[in-house]
Amino acid sequence: MVLVDTTVWIDFFGDKPTSEVAELERLLNAGEDICTCGIILTEVLQGIRDDVAYRKTLSFFDDLLYLPMNREVFVMSAQLYRSLRRRGLTIRKPVDCMIASVAITHGAILLHNDRDFDQIKKYCSLRVIS
Numbered sequence: 844m845v846l847v848d849t850t851v852w853i854d855f856f857g858d859k860p861t862s863e864v865a866e867l868e869r870l871l872n873a874g875e876d877i878c879t880c881g882i883i884l885t886e887v888l889q890g891i892r893d894d895v896a897y898r899k900t901l902s903f904f905d906d907l908l909y910l911p912m913n914r915e916v917f918v919m920s921a922q923l924y925r926s927l928r929r930r931g932l933t934i935r936k937p938v939d940c941m942i943a944s945v946a947i948t949h950g951a952i953l954l955h956n957d958r959d960f961d962q963i964k965k966y967c968s969l970r971v972i973s
Contacts, residue, residue, distance in 0.1 A: 844875075844876040844878055844908065844949070844950065844951045844952070845870055845875055845876065845877055845878060845951060845952050845953075845954050845972065846878045846879070846880065846883075846910065846942070846945060846946045846949070846951040846952070846953050846954070847867055847877055847878070847879065847883070847953075847954045847955075848883065848942060848953060848954065848955035848956070848957060848960070849882075849883050849886040849887055849942075850863075850955055850956040850957045851863045851864065851867055851954055851955060851956055852883070852887045853887065853890065854956065855867055855868075856887075856896075856900060861956060863954060863955070863956045866954060866972060867954060870954070876908055877907050877908065878907060878908040878909070878910050878949070878951055879904055879907045879908070879909060879910070880909065880910045880911075880912055880942065880945045881911075881912055882912070882938055882941055882942055882945075883942065884904055884909075886938075887900065887904070888900065888901060888904075910945050910948075910949045910951065912941070912945055915948060916941065916944045916945055916948050917941070917944075919944040919947065919948065920937075920940040920941040920943070920944040921940075923940045923943060923944060923963065923967060924937055924940045926966065926967075927940075927962070927963065927966060930966060932962050932966075934959050934962065934963065935959055936959060939957060939959040939960060939963065940963065942960075943960060943963045943964075943967070943969045946969060946970070947967065947968055947969055951970075952970045952971065952972055953969060953970065953971045953972070954971070954972045955971060
């Protein structure tokens with residue numbers, strides 16, 4: 844089960860040739876379980892200006908597994924952020940701690956293109972695709 848971060852989706856829908864997009868395409872073609880969550884869905888959709896592209900993207904996301912974000916995820920996210928801050932690391936976008944917590948809680952591997960996740964994984968059980 845792979846949770847795909849917003850950064851990869853933006854590149855994917857923008858036809859940007861990155862190694863992460865290539866990996867996502869490989870996973871999709873192999874029929875792997877691709878997941879999303881509320882935050883990622885919101886981040887991807889809010890950036891789409893064209894109504895047709897918006898509806899097409901929303902329809903695409905309908906076919907993905909949806910990982911819920913319960914109270915445990917939010918508490919874990921706050922604890923993760925605080926723990927990293929105590930170590931001298933300030934995560935640029937606290938929402939990344941939420942995404943990491945969703946992946947950890949549901950046992951998903953994260954596919955991303957965001958340096959914050961590389962810092963986060965050093966100090967917790969976040970699994971990422973390298």
